[in-house]
Amino acid sequence: MGLLDKEFSDGNIVIARVDDLMNWARLSSIWQLGFGLACCAIEMMATSASHYDFDRFGVIPRNTPRQADAIIISGTVTLKMATRIKRLYEQMPDPKYIISMGSCANCGGPYWEHGYHVLKGIDRVIPVDVYVPGCPPRPEALLEGLLKLQEKIRNESLRKKIA
Amino acid sequence: MKNPEEIFELLKNEFGDTILGLDKDTPTESIILVDSMNINKIGAFLRNNNDLKFDSLMVLSGVDDTNGTKVKDEDGTDMISGGTLSVYYHLHSTNLKHKITLKVSTPRENPQVESTYNVWRTSDWHEREAYDMFGIIFLNHPDLRRILMPYDWEAGYPLRKDYKNPEFYKGMKVPY
Amino acid sequence: MALKTETMVLNMGPQHPSTHGVLRLELEIEGELILSVKPHIGYLHRCFEKHAEAMTYPQVIPYTDRLDYLAAMGNNFGYVIAVEKLLGIQIPERVEYIRIIMAELQRIASHLVAIATNGADIGALTPFLYLFRDREYILSLFEMTCGARMLYNYMWIGGLSHDIHPDFVRKTKEFIIHFRPTIIELNNLLTFNKIFIERTANIGILPIDTAINFGASGPVLRGSGLPFDVRREDPYSIYNRFDFEIPTGKGLVGTVGDCWDRYYVRVLEMEQSLRIIEQAIDNIPEGDVHSAIPKRIKPPKGTVYARVENPRGELGYFIISDGNLNPFRVKVRAPSFVNLEVMGELCKGHLVADVIAILGSLDIVLGEIDR
């Protein structure tokens, strides 16, 4: 902080694009919906615990969809669960992002062939922003996925798209 | 400690014809075959008898024996008709430390087995699971519903060998 | 005239931070008081048993990992023991020793998660961070051995996938030295913490006959005071060579069989696991871990039921073989599935906040409940 203190000590003005400022603010405080599904959820927990420390990227688990910016689908989505996930997704306020974590959420994973009760990919129900492969993905992989999501947010624009 | 032969003799003396036999061909464990409509009585005896004391049901497993004949239905899919479904009970005594396996069989077309809910409470969910997966009806079970599959699943019993998965469930595509 | 009151049905889950996955509890409450609890499961039903019927015997092992994903080694262990019994093969000593060390390390790792989440659920977040740090230590030992952090596919039928790393023995000893003080730290931080005791002592008391009748096992049963442990009752592998105690609930701060007892049994068990590892780690004989792996795994016709003591309780595999390359039927006796059944009994008459403490003390894993 020392550097910043000096820069701003005599009340300078910073000029930035609104897009940049907004995106910078949004991407450095992605609050995720604290939501675990299966084995991948344990790796997600490990990522947020001491060793890998999700917190340093501004990711804090929120326990209600209404306060969440992102949802990490961490694990196998079954048919019974899919309708509930859709409901959760719909309850989240815009803008919202989805990280699909693990092969199961991407495409059914090891259960693709005989899984009569497994949804073969969460993208059949809700749109996905980042896919993280692996079974389970290592915490580093999930962090990489998060960085990819930040990149995506950084390149977004507030301006109306003109078709 | 009693071995399966002794337990079989004890049961045979007590229940006569409802004990159908002792299957010793299986290399690793002996199985006592029991009539499906008397399993509750036999279970209560096994639990309460002082020489047996089988107070814990380790697992109850449904099995599709697939011993019927294979037929093709109208649209050419394989079906199994006739034959039996079975239920295995693995019992254990925490007190006397012996184990025994019971087996009941029931016709595939109308599978009915007496519930052992009031003997071992472990049966509660296990019987619901056997119903869910194989469609075995447990008579006198207080709450026989599907347990793992959605309550409104209509496509049959998934662990039967001739089960066919539906194309769609609530608008979601099921096959890969 | 008395006021007319109505009971209310409250849904907890399937998305709830303290249900440890996707469990839905239907609570019938009157004010804060619980009248009944109905668990609804199946939100993670991944069709393990169907897969097992379609795969060859060795191919099933990775799926067993994914049943109880916090104790994947234990799941592998149970399955390979069942198939080995069916095949009737002898396992080299070296393999047995390594298996036991792995299983015990896994027990510690799993209990660490159980304790951490039990604490975190009822408000103690700091131990969570401490305990996950130590869990990472164990995971790095596993990673060093087989390359995976969580789902190992390590124990194969008749052997192991890899031999241990040359550094493994040294690192494991270091871990033991490092971990002993952590248990003391944990006791100071959480176990004998006044608030924690208030939340868990005398809550969710499970009497011993109920526990047996419901078929409970593992720390849930031992917390009620019965020293039942499959490692001792029905020794598999080479457990009968080791000296260890079976901790039981004694009602130290409350009544026997309450949440705190179940919790404390886990803490004590970690200590015992360390003891087993200590006895085994120096005696690993030389040998080849691949020598007994059969070329072609095709067991004879027959049935087998094998059980092992997993961190959550008695894990059993019932396998029917019809003499083919793939099993005819595999049924898993999942300890959490059975332990969760007592939930309804335990919660009666408690408050809503206690449900979370009780659920945490049962330590369930949805992966093996729903399979």
Ligand code: SF4
């Ligand atoms: S991708 Fe693998 S680790 Fe993740 S939920 Fe699926 S089976 Fe489990």
